[in-house]
Amino acid sequence: MKIKASVGRAGRDVKTLVDLLLWRADAEPDRLGFSFYTDGEKPGSALTWRQLDVKAREIASRVARGGDPGRRALLIYPRWEQFVPAFFGCLYAGCVPIPAPAPHPALLKRAAPRLRAVGEDSSASLLLTTVSLAREFAALGASTLPAAVVLATDALDGAESSGFRPHRAKSEDLLCVQYTSGSTHSPRGVMISHGNFLKNSRYLTEFLESAPDRSLVTWLPHYHDMGLVSALHCLDAGMPVRAMNPVDFLKHPGRWLRAVSHTEGRVISGAPNFAYDLCAKSVEESELAGLDLSRWSLAWNSAEPVRSDTLQDFARRFKPCGFRPEALRPCYGLAEATLIVSGAPPATRMQIGGRSLVGSGRVFAGEKVRVVSPRTRRVCAPGRVGEIWVSGPSVAQGYWGNARQTRAVFRARTADGDGPFLRTGDLGFFRGPELFITGRLKDMIVLRGRKYYPEDVELAAEAAHPAVRRGGCAAFGIEVGGVEKLAVVVELDRAAVNGGAGTASDVPAAVRRSVAERCDVELYAAVAVRRGDLPRTTSGKIRRRECRRLFLAGAFSAPKAAAP
Amino acid sequence: MSHTPPRQPDAAELERWIVARLSRELGIPAETFDADADFTALGVDSVTLAGMFGELEKRTGRPLDPYLLTEYPNARALARFLGRGEA
Incomplete structure (x- = not known):
């Protein structure tokens, strides 16, 4: 039937x-x-x-x-x-x-x-x-x-x-509470109502071209907004879901492609950028034989910065299997807006300062998006970069049990009183009707589509070893070979070192261990520096971005750390 | 599994491979990598472990349950276990 x-x-x-x-x-x-x-x-x-x-x-x-x-x-x-x-x-x-x-x-x-x-x-x-x-x-x-x-x-x-x-x-009742990161320092449960979900589901239908004669193939985690909402949306679209467990994909990325290939009819399936990258790099030649990716009608890419190189590499690599490059569709969204904010129509690319930027499509009719200067709260002129603010029926109800953060994040108003808006913390600009994402206002770190608060990583680093100075850690993302990685720099507390609280050379290893244990995320670099080496504001707060700049400039080298 | 390796790698080979794989991932020089240290102590996360297990499945030609980690929690122990070719 x-x-x-x-x-x-x-x-x-x-x-x-x-x-x-x-x-x-x-x-x-x-x-x-x-x-x-x-x-x-x-x-x-x-x-x-x-x-x-x-x-x-x-x-x-x-x-x-x-x-x-x-x-x-x-x-x-x-x-x-x-x-x-x-x-x-x-x-x-x-x-x-x-x-x-x-x-x-x-x-x-x-x-x-x-x-x-x-x-x-x-x-x-x-x-x-x-x-x-x-x-x-x-x-x-x-x-x-x-x-x-x-x-x-x-x-x-x-x-x-x-x-x-x-x-x-009822429509206004909560459908679920979505925790966007495994943060112990500041857990934030996004309250999604049934009404939010149904509205966002309609945007998804428009974007994905969902229909009962197609299938959604997913290996995304069900506890992640993208995995959950995209799958639930299929009840609205009347479309079957074929679900694989994330660990099975992570073990053998080629399984994703085989699942798409084996599914009858047209297939809709998407993931964060890292997954496309992983497939392009790690799927073996021998796995390509017999793969039919010609029915993969839409392959969305979101939840972390979309890289132009990745899109090209993936399209080139799987073209012999019938993959159509135009199926790749970058989009933008966040759990605080249920899932998707922009994505239609096919995104364009542009070059800015040597960086190739991929557009995230048009905003869906029904949501209002403004690019706002975070300092003046005035709406930016078209083409200018500012923070992305969203208002509309798919913006979530707030953070569970956290009125202060709900007010700050979900109830923002522009300088001329327009609002309330959701402050996304993402930076971007409009070119015509299309939204481009350029970076993040907050120091949030996004690794493989998951969000991490630097505060959590820093607290884990502090707890790692008695020689780590309290309030003397900086966690930030760095790009290594086109992939976002996590780095931590910690200051050593001289008194604690001299007082026999272990040797300072143990510190980087202890920091790695503690961060993996507490946050389940691994560090690409863990560096210990002298007390006072980290740049601070006048009020004593660590300046993470400056730390990152100094780190990339090689200012926190290991030899220096070895002699605290 | 769709991949049958031509030959069972031995423990030393597997250990070298694990060390190389993780040292690249963690940005630690392979020479200073401690093959006796637990993966958790080295700060390896679950996503990396899953990817590593997948590649080890290809290398050894048999399915590996990540449960093995509870008994063989470091590069040396895991490589020795896998290198013996036990099912």
Whole structure:
């Protein structure tokens, strides 16, 4: 049975994602909703809309026992096939799901504090996870648990739950809380409402040209805004999702291309820039044989700076497999605006000061974007670089439990009182109707599409070794071979060194270890310098950008660090 | 797996490869890289570990569960285990 124009059909009475699933399960129960790769190569289990609805009811009937609507549930699942039913089960039960990254069991201990920070910030009362992860958490001890009550949902007994009545949320109710980084220092949960989601989903349909006869292939993490929203959007578009787990892609990037090639019909699939780069560089010649990428109709690229070189390399490398260069579509968005802000029509490129800039397309009709001087708060003249401010129906409700940051980030007004706007912290300019992104206003570091706050890395560096001076660390991104990497410079505390608190030469290794443990991100460079070597403002704050400039100029060399 | 290596690499070869791979990633000279230090202690993150496991799967021609890391947490131990060719 072919259902066409499902977007239109779903449109009238659908106010929430719950409405959407109920409608799909009723109108086209036997159509494929999700299918899951077992190991990145072989197709595994699948769910029709009806089957997803049944599983969601089953989970919801367990979640809903004795709980108030609106309470938060942390969702920690390694695999898409475990996550998807739990997400909808949570919604059916009237809970607000909070997707969080599932650490590998071997790394659970070091990930536990990050998960706990999310649990505490969101005051989640419930943890939904798998039997095996629940066991690992139990082994670590109750104090490490990110939420008080644990429910394993992957081994429910299939008890009768057809009588369960799903909680019918309202458009303005929260769909989920999206934590944009694993920050322990400043966790920020973006509150996405059902209304935000549905509006953004319409932009996605326009941008991706989503349709019931196409498929979304994804290996993106379900706990990341791009992975989550793009997949959920398929319920709106009536389009099946073929999901692979991120680790399976990271092990063998060629699996992404094989998944696209093996999927029937036209395929929509996108990722951050690093993934295209990884494929262009690491997929082997022998893997190209038999690949058919001619039906890859749209390959979006966002969540980190889009590199012109990457687009060219990828297009050139996979052209023999039928890949069409025009399928590559840069776009711009952020979790604070649900997902996508600009992307249509095909982006253009331009040269500025020796740098090749890729445009991020037009802003979707319905959202208002202004380029504003962060200093004067005046709207910049066309072509001038400023901070990107967004206002419109897909701008999220704010940060969970953080009125101060919500005010500062989501309620900005221009000098002449226009607003409220979301301050994205990204810098860019308009050329005609097209938005170009040039950099970041804040010191946020983006690695492989994930955001990291320098404060988190710096706190981890401080805690690494007693000889590291408190408030004497700078973390910043540097480009190495076209890829963003992380560097940390720390000042040594002479008193602590002389007082026998370990030797200063241990410091860089200790910093690497601590940052990996606390933030799960590795350093390309860890350098120790003398006390007072880091540039500061008059009020004593470290000037990260100046640190970065000095670092790149070679001012913080290792020999100097060896003699504190 | 679609890749069958022509020959099983031995432990020394695998260790050299792991050290070279990670020292490049971390910006540490291979000569000073401690093959006995745990990957976590060296500051390797989970994304890099996943990529490394994928490449090791190609080199050894068998699937590797990252769970191995709990038992073989450093370059030397992992290379020795893989070099023995045990399943």
